[in-house]
Amino acid sequence: MHSDSRAAALVALANDQWGLVTSRQAGTVVGVSPQHLKQIADAGVLERVRHGMYRVANFPYDQHQDLRVAWMALDPARVVWERLDDQVPVGVISHRSAAVLHGLGDMDADVVELTSERRIRLSMPEVEIHRGRLERADWEVIDGLAVTTGLRTVADLAKAGIDTGHLGGVVRDALSRGRVGEDDLIAALADQALAYGHAPFDGRGFLDALVEMAGVPTTAISLAHIAAQHTVARATDPAELAEALKSLLPPGQLLSALERIRTETTIEEALAKVLGAIMQDPTLVAALQNAGLREAFEQARPVLDPATLRAIRAAQRTGGRTEQ
Known part of the structure; x- marks a missing residue:
């Protein structure tokens, strides 16, 4: 050549x-x-x-050049797309660096953090390499990089002993954006509960304390959890979903609850997502109306996105049938 x-x-x-x-x-x-x-x-x-x-x-x-340089340096002979086809690449972005890529919390990531199953040393003082076991379920691809999942990121940060203020912010965002399930998070936090002053293996208590410290209303977390579950798998029982929403936020309380979380745009997006999905299903619309949530929809008007509001109005005009 x-x-x-x-x-x-x-x-x-x-x-x-x-x-x-x-x-x-x-x-x-x-x-x-x-x-x-x-x-x-x-x-x-x-x-x-x-x-x-x-x-x-x-x-x-x-903006992620430092992360890319460090990740490529872990396995310099192979091109990136080959590494992403591996069951477990030679190293993944992790800890605070992973939280930044996921958009979780508000931590500074002035040092690039990676995790590898084998011992690797790089002559890069701004890079920290953790050694730990990795499985395919522990990482995903974000912006072309191998990055620990939201759940593994939370677990890694807790194991590393990050302060509860920053950890709470990560947990808040992971839950509210549907990146992790509540039950999975409880299990992931259980091993570190004692180190943070909770009863041994009390993942539930540890999670509740983090959520409270982050200042997130329980209703906000529950709404996001419902939204995430609804997008993963459609509800098999519309009436059950309707009752879940009703018990979570009765019509008379919805507006005040929304006012408390107005600054959490991710929560608004979660609520709009689940209601928008519901509005596409006439059976769910009817179930929600039967559960007495028509008033709640009207009270939610100030924070729902225009597309969802149009769907709600259309459903109300057609008696539960969405307009095409």
Whole structure:
């Protein structure tokens, strides 16, 4: 392959990896020698990010570049899409870095944190590598990176002894956005309950304390839980779902409860999501109306999104039949 074509192939490979390429990949994938790689960099086509890692010059800004560089450095010979096909990649983004990618809590992640099953040392002082067991269910792909799931992230942060204020914020967001189920979270927190001053294996008490510290009304968490469950699997018993919503927030209390959580946009989105889904099912609409929630819908008007409000009004006009 001509040197110019190899340089073009190298840039193409980097473009498929957020503008990044390792010297190992340059040699094994494209066949570019270390000397040629240096020439390409000296010509201004690539810029050196760290030892063994290059970036295409003038590649668009990426706010997660530090995470990508660290993750690629764990397994520098393999391209990213191959690693994402592994049952468990050589390392995943975890702990505070994972929380940031999930949008959970409000922690600073000035150090890139990763977890690997095997011992790995990188000459990168801004990177911390935890050693721990990983299974396929423990990670997912976010923005092209292997990242611990919301549930595993909470468990890792609790095990690492993060302060309850920050942990509470992560738990609040994970629950309210439907990233984790309440029962799974209780089980994940149980092992660390004693370390945080609760009874041994009291995951329920630990979770309640975190939720209270985060200032999240119980009604908000329950609403989000119902929303998450409804989107995962449609209710098999419409009347049961209607009664669950009614018992959670009776019509006379819905408005005040919503006022308390108005600042939690994620809660509003959760409520709009579940009601929007319900409005697409005439049977559920009828069940909710029979449960006496018509007034509750009207009281919810200030915080529901326009699309959901239109569906509610249409359902009310048609007596429970959604308009096409």
